[in-house]
Amino acid sequence: MTLRERKMERTRDLIAETALALFRDKGFAATTVEEIAAVAEVGARTVYRHYPTKESLVLSSFAIMFETGLKDLRACPEDAELPDVLRVILESLLRSHLGMPERLMTAYKVARDTPSVLAHFVYMLQLWETDLAREVATRVAGRSADLVAELAVRQTGSVFVLAHRKWFESDGRADLRELTVEALDLVRSDAVPVPSRLS
Numbered sequence: 560m561t562l563r564e565r566k567m568e569r570t571r572d573l574i575a576e577t578a579l580a581l582f583r584d585k586g587f588a589a590t591t592v593e594e595i596a597a598v599a600e601v602g603a604r605t606v607y608r609h610y611p612t613k614e615s616l617v618l619s620s621f622a623i624m625f626e627t628g629l630k631d632l633r634a635c636p637e638d639a640e641l642p643d644v645l646r647v648i649l650e651s652l653l654r655s656h657l658g659m660p661e662r663l664m665t666a667y668k669v670a671r672d673t674p675s676v677l678a679h680f681v682y683m684l685q686l687w688e689t690d691l692a693r694e695v696a697t698r699v700a701g702r703s704a705d706l707v708a709e710l711a712v713r714q715t716g717s718v719f720v721l722a723h724r725k726w727f728e729s730d731g732r733a734d735l736r737e738l739t740v741e742a743l744d745l746v747r748s749d750a751v752p753v754p755s756r757l758s
Contacts, residue, residue, distance in 0.1 A: 575610070576662065578595045578610075582665065587676065615679070617673075619662075619666075624656065628651040628687070629687065644698060652719050664731050714746065722735060722742050
């Protein structure tokens with residue numbers, strides 16, 4: 560990474576952290592981009608250049624988490640077994656979470672209370688899972704490769720999303736890895752029923 564790229568990354572992080580603090584203290588609707596820029600000591604145009612919407616500011620930490628997960632998936636060896644590839648995704652998400660739990664907690668709270676942010680998050684999650692499924696499908700053989708990949712990714716994503724929601728509901732006191740392991744173990748066992756076969 561060049562010096563200019565590092566400076567831009569620091570600026571992005573500063574803007575996001577400033578915005579989240581203001582959203583937490585004042586509320587999403589009451590906080591303006593101009594106010595975020597003033598507190599971060601940058602121009603409003605700089606904020607918009609990095610984050611085109613206030614929603615993207617709230618969800619910047621999730622965007623980093625998702626981008627890193629996709630990058631780590633793509634770095635898996637081509638001959639890696641699919642269960643191991645899916646585990647890599649979960650491990651990546653957990654590592655990202657460890658690096659910014661406070662930011663993620665604040666973002667989750669804002670999203671919960673703000674319909675536009677929640678809608679943006681759901682859309683972001685769907686796009687990410689679609690990208691993951693596309694990558695996973697290249698590792699699956701057979702006529703149903705796309706469907707298998709989609710089901711595998713959606714199931715893996717559900718494990719983490721459920722664990723992360725439980726972590727949020729505990730106000731961050733629960734161990735996210737333990738919650739993820741518990742959810743994954745249940746999925747891998749016979750404890751979670753699936754619908755009966757359709758006739």
